[in-house]
Amino acid sequence: MNRDSETLPLEASRDEEFVEIYDNLLKHLFLSKQAGTQEEVTISPQKLQHATWLASIISLSKSEPLKNLANSFGALLHLYSPSNSAYQRACYIIQSRSGNLLSSRHIPNIFENGQYLNSFGALLDLELGATRGRLTHKLEGAGEFVFTDYQARLWSGIRSGSNVAISAPTSAGKSFIIRRYIVEKLRTKPETAIFVVPTKALINQVSMDFKSDLKDNAHVYTTYRPQEENDKSIIYVLTPERCNKLLQDKTTRPPSIIFIDEVHNLEAEGRGMVFENCLYGLVARFPNSQFIFAGPFIEDIVTPLKELSGLDLIDETTVATPVFQVRAAITFLPRTSKAEYRIFSQTGNIISGTTVLNKKLYSKAKGKKGEAISTFLQNLKQDESCIIFAPRKSTAESWALELPPSSKASIEQTEAIGELIDFLAEEIHPDYSLIRTLRNGVAFHHAGLPDIARIEIEELYSQEVITNLVCTSTLLQGVNLPADKLIVINPKNDTTPLTPFEFKNLIGRAGRISTNLYGEVYCLEVKDEEWGEEKLTNEEKTKIKPNTTSILQEHTDTLIRLATATRGEIVEDLEGSKLYTTICYLRHLFVSDQKHFDRLLDTSRINPQHRTLLEEQLSGIKDQLSIPLELLRQNPYVDPLLQNQLYLQIQADPYAWIPTSFPNSRRSTTPTEEIDFEDLSFYEQFDDIARRLDSIFHIEAEVNSKWGDYIGIRPLIYDAFQWMSGKPHRYFIDKYLVRLNANTDEPEKDDSSDGSPKTRSVDRAASHVTKNISSNITFKLVKYFSLWSDITKACLPESEHEQHAYALSLPSMIELGSYDPRVLELMSLGINRSIALKLRKDLPTNVENVEAWLQKYNTARLSPLLRRYLERSGLTKRHELQAY
Template identity: 45%
Template sequence: MRNNGLQAAKHEDFANVLDRLLENLFLADMASQDSLNAINDEEIRRATWLASIAALGAGDYEKNLANSYGALLHLSDPENEVYKRACYVLQSRTGNLITSQHIPKLFNGEKHVGDYGTVLNYELTANRALLEHSFSDESKIYFTSFQKLLWESLVDGKNIAISAPTSAGKSHIIKKYIYELISKKSCNIIFIVPTKALINQVSSNLKSELKDKAHVLTTYIPIELSEGVSSVYVLTPERCLKLLQDKELIQPDLVFIDEVHNIESGARGTKFENIIYSLISRFKSTQFVMAGPFINELSNSLKAICDISLIDHQTLSTPVFQLKTALTFFPKSREVTYKIISPTENLIEGKIKLKKSLFSKIKTNKGDALEFIAGLFHHNDLNIYYSPNKSSAEKWASKIAPTIASNNPDIIDAADERIKELISFLEDEVHPSYSLIRTLRLGVAFHHAGLPDIARQEVEELYSSSAIKNIVCTSTLLQGVNLPADRLIVISPKVSRQEMKDFDFLNLIGRAGRANTKLFGEIYCIDVENEEWAEDRLTNKVAKTVKASSSIFLKEYEVVLDKIADLSRTELKEITEDKDAHENISYMRSLFHTDNAHFNKLLSSSGISEEASTKFVSKLEDIYSGIRIPSELISKNPFIDPLLQNKLFTDIEKNGLNMWLFSRLPIHKGGENDENAAFEEQSYYRQFESIFIRLNDIFEIEDEINYQSFNDYVGIRKLVLDCHRWMQGKKHRFFIDKVIGESSRDEKQVDKAARNITNHISRNITFIAVKYLMVWSDIVSHFLTEEQREENSYILNLPSMLEMGSYDPKILELMSYGINRSVAFAISKDIKKLDMSVEDALSKIDKTSLPNIFGRYLKKAGY
């Protein structure tokens, strides 16, 4: 049957009918007046017979084709009962019952409507029973064939490497598995995501589902598990470093690492790699599950980092098929060429006419072009317009919003209350003239990493619930943010100023198609004559394997490894423009001294020559001859140059701990407000400034912040002042007003300031400054006795205060439970009035007194 299935899928008669059905779907979607392809009954009967054979094939290719054909057949005539039944039979045979919900009147309760014949009735009932699964909360779903096999491996406790498209539902199955684990016993689970933006989305979803069954924490704090209550840590690799420093950490039952292909993403990849290695090395009996899209032999890639046996679960099968189309525009012409990339691998070409020529606008002003293109599509569908950067996302959203609003005249009057509440929040938190406010009023949003956390979450929620149906997104879509769309429009395949990698493009377009709403997803790529890119991108088959970032770095710099082994960031800048080079070489320096076995494994798996390896090792041996800092301190911050850490260590040895340890706290108002006064006599702020200036002298923090930055220069004193204001609880609005003036209402100034401020906070303050405060805290702690550490525990927690944005311990505790910063500040007074744990108090406080957006946020998070 394997052979027959493939032969049927490749049969000319089958492919011909499928392609014509696909072209008809496109023409109907574009509301084209052109004639649709005529397909007679005999052609349909023969193609359907071939599809039924392909559906029983063993490979993803033939199953995808059969599933696509069934959906296309039904969509060609939704009222045709024969087509409905044929579609359902093909869904059943391909193990894709999840999309049968989109075929109306197939069932009466759990029973099929009508008779398919004895044999087929039995087959359909058997397939339904095979794929049905009930959970301990009495919910029930129908697995796809891929999900069923994955579930069986999960419950068997296997270590698993998952490679599957976005729409395959792998994350949904993992969350269901976590729920089942926690329902049976108290568990400790670690869920690792690549970005802070994903922390909020994942933790909120988990807390909503798990409710009081588990503590869901977004930063590491040691907690004692009460009977029947579990802990789930949702962390980035950076936050996971703190977790690993706890020598008393309870062995996790499960570690899930999402978007694992990030192991090869430059300096960020080394953090993923380090966390994977550290967790697996330490917890031998933990179940590890790692997932990413479109990766071949993922288990082998991971074995190159660490010794672990993994089962590969790989599929290219998706519940929904995709209509992939390239639209090419020509000079002074209203005629547009379309090229549809069929699942049969054929290219379907034709031409349609539009009301105006868009050639020049697509070349010179893509926002103006999108303003017209937006009018081509149905606005009742969920549409995503991809933008390469934050600035264009905001501009394009502002361009398309009036067009979409004019096609939906009731949109303003019928605006969801949640939209009005988000607008009110943005006026207070960001600025009354912020462009997102203007677009929201017209039913359009934008989404990028520069939005305040709660605003980004609200946009995601409004879009997912169809309250907003048109959204302009940046590469946050590539980082795992769950925003599946009915339709994706791409007019510029770039990330910032760089061409998007083929793998990332494949990951991006995987967002088109939602199994819970439609049978198919649509992708439209827009280009112009002589600058065509879309066809190549849509037809490119990416057979990707991933490799550890450190191995990629070693191979790339193979011939100069010994020469760069001891170079500073400034010296490295003279020989390479690679902004990650210093962090990568720092990591190799650290590993060499702290974990030689891991260092040697990476060296051997990188493929560099023995000569280059020997020279590199010899140079590293030389640079450690004068190092005084203990290796256990270096291992706590393995991505910070150990040579510079040693400078801080020896400075404390030489000048004394009193020059590096605060004698005052943020709540103290005393002390000299004079930077020339003796350190011990200075106010808290002056001590904070003094320590940061000296850290900058050692680690070149100011240089790191401004290297390859296109924003205004940030000096170390400005960084210190803004860090202090952030921990005081200042809102984005405060910082924006400082830039443009409190009375300014200039929309372009507001938008630019908002982008720069959010980037400044997320990158410079809560990432770069935090990591150097972590080094300061760890090294200072080394010189303290256990009793002294306890006495100074508050100020030694300064890195966490800065990352989360508060000096207040109660607010910090609230945020460690995943509560958004704005919400935490709003409820902290009420929380403090209750003499109980923070988590209990969260359920007790009066939410009706809060702004609705905050109360809804807390309820959605399970409180």
């Protein structure tokens, strides 16, 4: 090893005095964040000077962990005495040498208006200027940006056109680089890009960012729509499920870029196979596109992706991060207002001590965690953003109600919160718990929120209008919510402990380079029940193993035994009950895509004898199918045997499966069993089709497979129809409250801290309704109506496809929540359903170009909240308020 280049920085990092000074600087920063009187940490200037010299040597290492160590030392030095100009300059030099000029924006009196304010000396001026020049990039339509070393390397790698696999911490800035690269490509010439996000919750956030960046240079679509023009770029922002329709269109212009985010979701139970099938389908359909994959903290990200996709990939893994973290475990002690702290230093040391709290917290932390968090927050300085992690939706809501009011909001910010409260009162209910928390300047965030409420909370939080936010595992799904502080008191997802990967991903949200040099992580625990040290020091690496591969390896015998069993036999089997979807998927692949099936079994490396037995069992499926393979491929997650059953029924008389009435047709008073199908109202035809689908696929049983209120197929169909008719969440909540009031003996299932039965009922109703809409109606029901639509269309003569196109678009109507074609078109542009329904009143029926109409639309017609949403999206121009 070359001593000068690598051995010397390593030795410098282990120098006793450097380690001592680093740990003391870290301890000083930690104590400075505590609100009460704490012990003083003083360090002599001579020792600081010596440690700074060693840090400058460490910063020259090629090792990213050592560069992180040096970079954090520079920040700690500056934060020890923020007004000290010598420390400011030393911090900047260390940041420059460690490749992290991105954070230099927080160092005052150094660089301003494109030039250095003072000279560092001739040689240093030359070095620092060259580094800044190398890391400064001019981006098309966005001006100049200073990259980190990693961002510059990633920018170069993806601009080469190579397929790239990225594993990087949340704060590494990979999302910014990928987004700017896609924007640059789409602005240069008409091209297509596909951006795959893991959840519907992320679609609006990502699509709005792209619309804001691209403006009129590209169409941004959030559902699949055929390409109607080739002279303008298009980017599809889709979930893996929504990609399926795009893959079926053989006329789609091949995308130049396909980006799949949060690729570790390949491991997710249930949805892992959806991710896997989407990835494989995109590679098979568009082999010449550039593929970019990204995920956090993944060891050897390339090998599993290469095995699954067959692509050659460049590995862009990093542990480099422009922000560092103060990670501490706070242990509450019984019968005292003191707490032990342990700070986990990058030097490898644990810095221990005792801090004084405002109140005793041991008992509260054991039994009333929301109160404990609220009281603990009062021990921290309150001028920064804070995220509190909650294990489930109900605890997020109840803890948010416990948090202390924010005293920071300005009049304008208070007005913004008031506008959100008005929207929620109309859309959800005046007694909704989120309204109660917002009045205190506090909010919660989980997957059960209506889209526009979630988006507005994210916006208010990013602007620091809301400073304290309680979040569930949505933080683990790629939602962009970084925080100055992160507090964890219960490291579980529902009742399941977070894995080391999930915990590392969670705390990676602490630290916002836009606002600070560092982030804080606090693990709150009680004496004799400590968990923080184990979680914070666990360096276990995660390797991606697709969920289907894991099941093949762990349940081989059961898969072989049940390979040709009926649905009833599988779900009633003790071992097979959780394997039904995997068995259906394997059946589908074996019958319709042998190449993918072989690749899947190759990567799972199961015993050759077991593989032969599985294939022999599955071969019996082929002989039972009449459905064309091309049709079968369109719905890979539904049992081929049941698909075949539906196909045979529809093929016998496809017109008995197609709605012929319009949605506004009146329900008949004559019993439906006495009327022919074609004479029924739209609702009755929809109901009839859904119940016939239920008789084959057992939709009602699938909807009620987990805990919650039982939902029969008829109420589900009725709610789906009302959802399509444009009813808001408030309609369904009021209906549920009527049912609750009629069943006063039914016990409450809510753990809200508000003792009012009325408010508990509203929260329970809101939770039930959002789950029913997001999971049962817009996902499970859509899955089977998509299958119905595909099969029915295939059984019709091509000459009749256009005639029945509206009726066969029922899956889109159910998913998006409208049967009005104008609303559906607005929503396909990424506009929220609530806004699209309001815009429908002003949108003329004869408008050919909806995007052009939106650019001219006077947003002053809308409420301030909806107006801001539309203007942020870039779909409309800002208009001055006018009287109407």
